[in-house]
Amino acid sequence: MQALSGYNFNFVVGNRYRTGKDSIGWHCDNFPQIGKRPAIASLSLGSDRKFKLRHKDSGETVDYHLESGSLLIMLPGCQEDWVHAVPKTARPVGERINWTFRPHVDAIANGEQKPDDLPHSL
Ligand SMILES: O=C(O)CCC(=O)C(=O)O
Numbered sequence: 001m002q003a004l005s006g007y008n009f010n011f012v013v014g015n016r017y018r019t020g021k022d023s024i025g026w027h028c029d030n031f032p033q034i035g036k037r038p039a040i041a042s043l044s045l046g047s048d049r050k051f052k053l054r055h056k057d058s059g060e061t062v063d064y065h066l067e068s069g070s071l072l073i074m075l076p077g078c079q080e081d082w083v084h085a086v087p088k089t090a091r092p093v094g095e096r097i098n099w100t101f102r103p104h105v106d107a108i109a110n111g112e113q114k115p116d117d118l119p120h121s122l
């Protein structure tokens with residue numbers, strides 16, 4: 001993941017979407033444990049699903065179609081300025097697994113995460 005994204009991560013969160021009824025609502029991942037301005041890498045496996053971003057101030061939305069094997073990198077600033085969601089879909093879709101690779105505050109020297117500035121890797 002470090003070679004692909006340019007960032008080091010030291011923990012992973014998994015989500016399982018069993019059908020199109022499983023979803024995740026609008027949110028951002030900027031809680032203190034993952035430090036200031038984290039980069040987050042998101043690996044999708046299984047059924048493709050829409051991933052939406054919405055700018056917190058302007059309301060601008062951007063849609064991505066995340067296919068199996070796709071890697072989405074949310075760069076520093078994304079969590080601060082945007083919220084994201086995987087909406088429900090009426091399309092008949094099978095299972096999707098998503099892994100988000102995240103930094104942990106203990107591993108960040110200080111401030112914004114920079115490429116390769118974490119001592120730990122997976
Ligand atoms: O499933 C996804 O693509 C996004 C998951 C997500 O936003 C999260 O786990 O915080």
Ligand SMILES: [Mn+2]
Pocket residue numbers: 027028029084
């Ligand atoms: Mn998220």
